[in-house]
Amino acid sequence: MEAVADFPYAMSITLYTRISEELARLIANGVYPVGTVLPAEHTLTEQFDASRHTVRAALRQLQDLGLIARRRGSGTVVIAARPKAGFSQSLSSLEDLVQLAVRSPRTIKQVQEVVVDIELAAYLGVGPGTRWLKFSSTRGVDGAPPVAWTDLYVDTHYKGVRKLAREHPDRLVSDLIEEHYGRRIASVEQTISAVAIPAPVAKELEVPADSPGLLIRRQYKDQAGQLVEASCSYHPAGRYEFSTTLIREQ
């Protein structure tokens, strides 16, 4: 370094950061449009009068920002003009999905094997006529009205869950499947809507029929996108709130 060496730490900003910012600017301004190839490290070394290591540190920053992709032999390709700033919600475990105001254990009310009809098939996203294991349960503390009624559908392949769920009422069924069968949940799709709680469920929840409630449906899928488990929960108004915090990335 020579030209830059005259005021090396003048601005308390590192050389490789200045280089990466300059390159980011050139990319944003269209000097290096998306899809084009950036000059080779050797060239940048001369352009910025810096060592290869420093240039690589700069390029690494751009890589972390998702602006470039590098491949040995080919070169450095611009894959985005601007760093994407999104929002994200992060949960440390599936348990965080169920953010009940009070810790509320599950009480299993009924377990049965069911054959899915047309309506249920549409919701589960599987062919009608297939068999599933259905757990019906409530959640809530003793003495108080329950905060939820849940119908949970599990692949009949996991019959052992029937016994396990009774032995561990405090654990999530998805956790039990993961632990005992090694089937790992890779994604959870979740839909929240408002409903008038149907009479049979309302009776269990000790609210008037057709009173307002949250309906939360969840689909638990493995890596291949295969449905492993699905659930359908009713929460009476006032007893449950679903809250999340989204954090801006970067």
Added chain:
Amino acid sequence: MEAVADFPYAMSITLYTRISEELARLIANGVYPVGTVLPAEHTLTEQFDASRHTVRAALRQLQDLGLIARRRGSGTVVIAARPKAGFSQSLSSLEDLVQLAVRSPRTIKQVQEVVVDIELAAYLGVGPGTRWLKFSSTRGVDGAPPVAWTDLYVDTHYKGVRKLAREHPDRLVSDLIEEHYGRRIASVEQTISAVAIPAPVAKELEVPADSPGLLIRRQYKDQAGQLVEASCSYHPAGRYEFSTTLIREQ
């Protein structure tokens, strides 16, 4: 490198990766428990018979995994025994928050300056007596009943938003604030609950009073945790669903 140099690329795995894996193993096995300090780079250089650059590359991997935190002067502290695998939801923009089935433009019904009373203060998380700019609007396509009624509260400091929001009915108020005032939203807290829609709102939404609906409250905060904007939306059952997908990390 000497001991390792005899079969440098024998396993197509880099030296620094092998070092980082070994260190990760030692951390997981409790040789370096969480909270303790890892040996200095200089020491690791001797232990693994590698250059400092290589050791640093290994430590960088551990840093990316979230296992260690480094500080100049102090040292390298173990902050986790295992890489954390959580679930995350990612949104490319705030607009994704509002995942309406149909694209539904906003119609501003009323704008006024209000002084918050006790009840509103508790919700907004600000002192009672302060003044806020209140936007009331509906969302929905022409000809059909609206899908939402929203009350939105903005700091009176951003009076210009009043004009901007009318000029850009298709844009989010939070975006307008960010663009014209440079105040950047860093996080959004969101709470979803079920309600019986109150009569005045029900009338605007063209549903019977006290019919079931979703109540979504959002608080938009800046980096310092200061409230910039807050909203409160009513969605009649059947016209709106809130859905998210959570992806397991790593």
Added chain:
DNA sequence: AAGTGGTCTAGACCACTAA
């Protein structure tokens, strides 16, 4: 065969932290 990015070394100066 030429050029690319990936890995690695040996050595230097610096800013920061803690005793």
Added chain:
DNA sequence: TAGTGGTCTAGACCACTTC
């Protein structure tokens, strides 16, 4: 003041891609 991690250089060999 001694030791830490952060930055930077100059040079080397390698694996991979492309022509």
